[in-house]
Amino acid sequence: MKFITALKTALGVAPGCEKVNEFLAEFVEGALDEKMHAQFEEHMNMCKCCDHYLDQYRQTIDMTKEVDEVAIPTELAEHTLAFLRKSNAFSQDQGSATS
Amino acid sequence: MQPTDSKNPGPLGTPPDSGDMVTTTAEGAKGSISLDALMAGDEKAFEQLVVQESPRLFRVIVRIVGDDDEAASILQETFLQAYQRINTFRRESKLTTWLYAIGINLARASLRKSRRLSSLEDQEVERMQPDFNRGMFVETPAVWDPSRVTELSDRRQLVRRGIEQLPEDYRTVVVLRDIEEYSTDEVAKMLGISSGAVRVRLHRARGALRKLLDPHMRRMPKA
Ligand SMILES: [Zn+2]
Numbered sequence A: 001m002k003f004i005t006a007l008k009t010a011l012g013v014a015p016g017c018e019k020v021n022e023f024l025a026e027f028v029e030g031a032l033d034e035k036m037h038a039q040f041e042e043h044m045n046m047c048k049c050c051d052h053y054l055d056q057y058r059q060t061i062d063m064t065k066e067v068d069e070v071a072i073p074t075e076l077a078e079h080t081l082a083f084l085r086k087s088n089a090f091s092q093d094q095g096s097a098t099s
Numbered sequence B: 001m002q003p004t005d006s007k008n009p010g011p012l013g014t015p016p017d018s019g020d021m022v023t024t025t026a027e028g029a030k031g032s033i034s035l036d037a038l039m040a041g042d043e044k045a046f047e048q049l050v051v052q053e054s055p056r057l058f059r060v061i062v063r064i065v066g067d068d069d070e071a072a073s074i075l076q077e078t079f080l081q082a083y084q085r086i087n088t089f090r091r092e093s094k095l096t097t098w099l100y101a102i103g104i105n106l107a108r109a110s111l112r113k114s115r116r117l118s119s120l121e122d123q124e125v126e127r128m129q130p131d132f133n134r135g136m137f138v139e140t141p142a143v144w145d146p147s148r149v150t151e152l153s154d155r156r157q158l159v160r161r162g163i164e165q166l167p168e169d170y171r172t173v174v175v176l177r178d179i180e181e182y183s184t185d186e187v188a189k190m191l192g193i194s195s196g197a198v199r200v201r202l203h204r205a206r207g208a209l210r211k212l213l214d215p216h217m218r219r220m221p222k223a
Helices: A003-010 A017-022 A024-029 A034-046 A048-065 A076-086 B035-039 B043-065 B068-084 B095-114 B122-127 B152-165 B168-179 B184-191 B195-217
Strands: B021-023 B032-034
Touching: A017 A024, A017 A034, A017 A048, A024 A048, A024 B195, A034 A048, A048 B152, A048 B168, A048 B195, A076 B043, A076 B068, B032 B035, B032 B043, B035 B043, B043 B068, B043 B095, B043 B168, B068 B095, B095 B168, B095 B184, B122 B195, B152 B168, B152 B195, B168 B184, B168 B195, B184 B195
Parallel strands: none
Antiparallel strands: B021 B032
């Protein structure tokens, strides 16, 4: 870590790794205020640990997004509608509301 | 037309003169259902809701409970409760958010009853977070090399196993936020917790998944 950043962190005027890590979900979501976001970016640029961790964190999210599709059972909605009719929630006659 | 006070939708059966619509989320069948018709107990409108929301809600439930038949039965119960309790819906959130909250609660109750345990305990999730000393990383995290797992099917399997191992409340936020991509605020409403609490839970869940993936993803040292 660059000396100035390390010094700022030690003095508590810039976030350290633990603080950066604690708010990483906010950081990747863009939910931090501008000042904090800039401080975090400055830290990432100087700190190999946080930079590597952020990369792992992002790859984890990306891999999670590509998880397998769920196969939807055939006639899923039809079975639910039949269940609603059977439990007397809906009127018994096949089809729809009679109003 | 008068703007409608959304907090006072009028007594059931006499819908206010408004055009409140439920924009459903189902892909391929995107459409609007009249909220007033739904709240007046209109079966036709409710049928439309069932048809449009079943696939996505099923996906969420099956990812929480891990069993197709159980998920289908929870889905049915969810719609039954929603139909019976539609008059308790206060138009402060989206109707779909309210519906998903019912489904998620039923899914959780079913998991508790079946006592199917995820392999990780809450404390283990805590231990899988990185260690810090005086605010700094104790160990430098490894560089990940995406080319180590090039087959999509292998990556999917790694992730699926990881997600299955997470304790339920961690798994649920990952499913809703990272897989289904609901906003943090919507997830918070579905789970009845604050947005901050969603992010904390999500962050720990991602940290635990990261730890599980780490041995498979580390760049191999050159021989
Ligand atoms: Zn750092």
